[in-house]
Amino acid sequence: MYIGRFAPTPSGPLHFGSIVTALASYLDAKHNNGQWKVRIDDIDSPRILEGAESNILKNLESLGLFWDDKIFRQSENIIEYKNVLEMLNSKNLTYNCNCSRKKITVSNLSDANEPTYNNHCRNMQLPSSGKSAIRLIADYKLTNFIDRAQGPQSQNTNNSIGDFIIKRSDQLYAYQLAVVVDDQLQSVTNIVRGIDLLSSTIKQYYINNLLNFPEKDYMHIPIATINNRKLSKGNGDKLNNNNFSLILVEGLKFLKQKIKKDIEDGSPEEIIKYAVQNWDTTPLQKLKNIELSSNQRLIVDDVRT
Numbered sequence: 474m475y476i477g478r479f480a481p482t483p484s485g486p487l488h489f490g491s492i493v494t495a496l497a498s499y500l501d502a503k504h505n506n507g508q509w510k511v512r513i514d515d516i517d518s519p520r521i522l523e524g525a526e527s528n529i530l531k532n533l534e535s536l537g538l539f540w541d542d543k544i545f546r547q548s549e550n551i552i553e554y555k556n557v558l559e560m561l562n563s564k565n566l567t568y569n570c571n572c573s574r575k576k577i578t579v580s581n582l583s584d585a586n587e588p589t590y591n592n593h594c595r596n597m598q599l600p601s602s603g604k605s606a607i608r609l610i611a612d613y614k615l616t617n618f619i620d621r622a623q624g625p626q627s628q629n630t631n632n633s634i635g636d637f638i639i640k641r642s643d644q645l646y647a648y649q650l651a652v653v654v655d656d657q658l659q660s661v662t663n664i665v666r667g668i669d670l671l672s673s674t675i676k677q678y679y680i681n682n683l684l685n686f687p688e689k690d691y692m693h694i695p696i697a698t699i700n701n702r703k704l705s706k707g708n709g710d711k712l713n714n715n716n717f718s719l720i721l722v723e724g725l726k727f728l729k730q731k732i733k734k735d736i737e738d739g740s741p742e743e744i745i746k747y748a749v750q751n752w753d754t755t756p757l758q759k760l761k762n763i764e765l766s767s768n769q770r771l772i773v774d775d776v777r778t
Contacts, residue, residue, distance in 0.1 A: 482514045483513055488712060501665050514547050532717075568636075570608045572593055590636055616628055620691050624758075713772060732748075
């Protein structure tokens with residue numbers, strides 16, 4: 474059975490880009506007669522904003538995006554992360570690392586956006602401390618999977634990413650490890666999210682296989698941009714409109730979906746029902762980003778413009 478999910482971080486309200494992701498993941502799940510679950514990615518406690526979770530859930534309901542099952546939260550899964558980390562450690566697949574981001578950046582020889590770690594600490598057998606991170610040894614050749622929107626993906630992680638962190642130096646479990654365990658706990662089979670997370674998928678795919686979890690089906694959709702800049706909560710982007718039918722219609726147009734004129738005047742529930750029946754992923758093939766239209770910009774409060 475198809476089980477999809479939407480996993481927002483409660484660091485602020487939903488913006489148009491995150492709504493588009495939620496909408497695409499919901500439509501894909503329901504069009505395939507599946508379930509759609511919601512998980513609150515609240516493990517990065519310094520980023521959590523009080524009241525953000527309730528605001529996110531309220532907006533999803535207002536948009537007609539009703540979830541199946543209970544609300545899951547990363548903060549409830551700490552013991553599971555600990556058990557997986559201990560298992561990986563028992564297989565000598567992890568090591569302590571004291572390298573700072575500055576040191577990694579200075580020693581980086583790659584032109585990629587993400588600095589390549591040169592595995593400096595791998596063979597040093599550093600003792601564990603309250604300030605050391607834990608890295609996963611990424612000794613494998615190629616990680617290959619087919620993305621439903623972006624096509625075949627192949628990357629030699631050992632050369633382009635290096636060993637990567639699964640527990641941070643501030644002692645919080647890293648997103649790459651947590652999300653794999655979370656998806657397994659929720660029995661997730663299909664993941665629909667923004668293409669900005671495609672590089673993370675390589676790492677998560679590797680961990681997933683290392684733990685012998687069932688393979689996931691991925692689809693990375695284009696991200697929303699204004700003047701070629703990604704919308705994000707970190708940049709202060711948010712909605713400035715409470716007309717949820719309008720937001721849904723513009724979200725569907727962003728996703729290149731065909732919409733009948735009479736549907737545009739419907740309630741969120743009517744629009745969602747129509748969109749589920751007519752969901753088509755073909756127009757999203759190979760798209761990396763989509764610039765917001767003038768109408769879409771009117772419902773986005775972008776502080777950078």
